[in-house]
Amino acid sequence: MFINNQIHILKRRNEMKKIFAWPKEIYLFWIVDFILGLELIGSVLLIFFRDWGGLNQTQTQMLQSWFTLWIFILEIPTGVFGDVVGKKKSVLIGYILTIIGTITYSIVPNIWLFLLSEFIFAAGIAFISGSKEAWMYGIAEKYNIQSEFKQIYATAKTFNIIGMIVASVIFIYINTLLPVQQIFRLGIFTNLLVILLLGFLIKPAQGGKKKRKPTEVAKEAFQLLKSNITLRKLAIYTGLLGSTSYFVIWLYQQALRVLSVDDIAFGEYRIVLLGSQLLVLRLFPILFKKLGLKKVLILIAIIVGLGFIIGGVLHNTIGILFVLAFSGGLGLQVSTLVSDNVNNEIEEDQRSTVLSFVNMARRLMLTVFNPVIGFLVDTKGVFIAFTVLGVISLLAIFFKPKIISK
Numbered sequence: 101m102f103i104n105n106q107i108h109i110l111k112r113r114n115e116m117k118k119i120f121a122w123p124k125e126i127y128l129f130w131i132v133d134f135i136l137g138l139e140l141i142g143s144v145l146l147i148f149f150r151d152w153g154g155l156n157q158t159q160t161q162m163l164q165s166w167f168t169l170w171i172f173i174l175e176i177p178t179g180v181f182g183d184v185v186g187k188k189k190s191v192l193i194g195y196i197l198t199i200i201g202t203i204t205y206s207i208v209p210n211i212w213l214f215l216l217s218e219f220i221f222a223a224g225i226a227f228i229s230g231s232k233e234a235w236m237y238g239i240a241e242k243y244n245i246q247s248e249f250k251q252i253y254a255t256a257k258t259f260n261i262i263g264m265i266v267a268s269v270i271f272i273y274i275n276t277l278l279p280v281q282q283i284f285r286l287g288i289f290t291n292l293l294v295i296l297l298l299g300f301l302i303k304p305a306q307g308g309k310k311k312r313k314p315t316e317v318a319k320e321a322f323q324l325l326k327s328n329i330t331l332r333k334l335a336i337y338t339g340l341l342g343s344t345s346y347f348v349i350w351l352y353q354q355a356l357r358v359l360s361v362d363d364i365a366f367g368e369y370r371i372v373l374l375g376s377q378l379l380v381l382r383l384f385p386i387l388f389k390k391l392g393l394k395k396v397l398i399l400i401a402i403i404v405g406l407g408f409i410i411g412g413v414l415h416n417t418i419g420i421l422f423v424l425a426f427s428g429g430l431g432l433q434v435s436t437l438v439s440d441n442v443n444n445e446i447e448e449d450q451r452s453t454v455l456s457f458v459n460m461a462r463r464l465m466l467t468v469f470n471p472v473i474g475f476l477v478d479t480k481g482v483f484i485a486f487t488v489l490g491v492i493s494l495l496a497i498f499f500k501p502k503i504i505s506k
Contacts, residue, residue: 125239125302126252132294133256137263139287143271143367144280146353152280153209157354157482161474163218164350165467170222172463175229182231187238188304190231192295197224199291206281229459233439235304250439254381257436261381265374271367331458333501337397338435339461340496341404343469344489345431348373348423351473355411355420355482372421376429384430384437393438394500401496404431408490412483423486431493 141148149160182190201220204213236253240246274283352373353366361369387396407426411419469492476485 122252123239123243123245126236128297128302129236129239129252130256130259132297133260134263135290135293135297137260137265138267138290139264140267140271140274140283141287142264142349143268143370144275144283145350146357146366147280147363148284153214155211156474157477158471158474159211161350161470161477163214165470166215167218167222168463168466168470170219171226171229172460172467174223174226175460175463178223178226179230181227182234186304187231187235188298188302190227191235192299194224194227194229194231195291195295195298197221197227199288199295200224202285202287202291206284238304239302250385253439254385254436257433258378258381261374261377265371268367268370268374271370272364275364275367330501333499334438335458335461336499337401337496337501338438338458339465340499341401341431341434341493342462343465344408344493345404345428345434346466347469347473347485347489348428348431351477351482351485352420352424352428354477355423355486356417358482359417359420361417369420369424373424373428373432376425377433380430380433381436384433388437397438397500398497400430400434400437401494401500404434404496405490405493407431408486408493412485412487412490415483419483419486427489427493 149155149163150157153160155163178190178194197220201217201224204220205217207213233253236256237246237249240249240252245252271283352369353363356365356369357363384396384400387399391399404427407422407428407430411423411427413419414422473485473489476488
């Protein structure tokens with residue numbers, strides 16, 4: 101017992117030392133993700149789109165379908181841009197476009213302005229998607245710590261979630277002090293700070309490499325995805341669960357309203373969603389080591405699916421907590437949990453493009469699912485929508501990869 105305690109103490113000491121042993125660029129990425137989490141829009145989605153914007157759920161999800169469609173269209177060109185021109189430039193352009201989209205979105209509640217703003221947001225997300233993760237992975241390769249990337253990436257997500265928890269607490273106190281469009285505009289300042297940090301303090305991961313033709317990069321990336329069954333299955337698996345869990349963010353507030361829960365409680369319930377994600381990021385890497393990837397991927401799909409189904413059947417706040425804690429808390433972090441496996445399959449000079457291909461699976465699914473789920477909520481109710489999302493989530497079991505190459 102004494103020896104076991106000493107071993108445990110030594111492990112904890114090594115972990116504490118490791119916290120302070122990362123390259124400064126890694127710390128800066130973590131700070132950036134924390135700052136990005138401070139945006140308050142997540143706590144006011146229903147208030148912004150339905151109360152201020154005057155949209156029903158179908159219109160709101162159609163708007164999101166328009167958004168994901170444009171990300172789908174722009175994903176590969178911007179991914180190639182990141183590989184050919186530079187991942188840093190791609191990410192910075194993305195955050196600049198996000199600021200522009202935030203400004204145009206919050207001028208007046210007008211559907212045409214909303215469509216324009218969603219297009220701008222989509223372009224911004226497309227420039228960031230793939231390139232930011234690839235940039236971070238490139239930094240890890242630069243310092244020969246790519247074997248630790250799963251921990252690095254999970255820590256970045258953890259800081260982002262902590263930022264969102266802080267934002268949710270802030271919302272509880274300021275939701276009656278500012279109009280919802282002004283709360284939305286606060287995102288301008290967080291994105292501006294991120295641009296300054298990334299632009300001036302973190303250098304591109306690799307320099308002096310031979311420039312390649314965009315068509316050559318895209319072709320090689322597509323061939324890799326075509327020939328690599330592991331990568332294809334991971335793309336579909338994460339796409340399915342990422343798509344269904346995405347609706348937790350959009351529907352839990354509507355479910356709370358159906359149950360006559362006061363809007364001020366949105367922030368408190370959001371903290372449950374975010375806290376669950378922190379637990380997932382802490383616990384599931386341990387499960388991966390003990391049970392193996394195949395078993396854990398099956399377990400994840402079952403938990404996400406059952407969380408939705410229980411929420412749909414119970415039709416009360418306990419059921420909503422199941423949806424938030426299990427379907428949202430676990431489902432929203434699936435891509436983070438398997439990110440190391442995905443990156444291990446890709447060469448550095450193709451990484452942005454291939455990750456963009458992988459992300460396209462989720463974008464395409466969301467383009468289809470958004471209007472369907474929105475219409476389902478308006479016609480059958482949000483709890484029926486939860487049940488349908490649960491069944492769809494269970495389908496991910498059939499797309500788990502059989503073998504993960506090391």
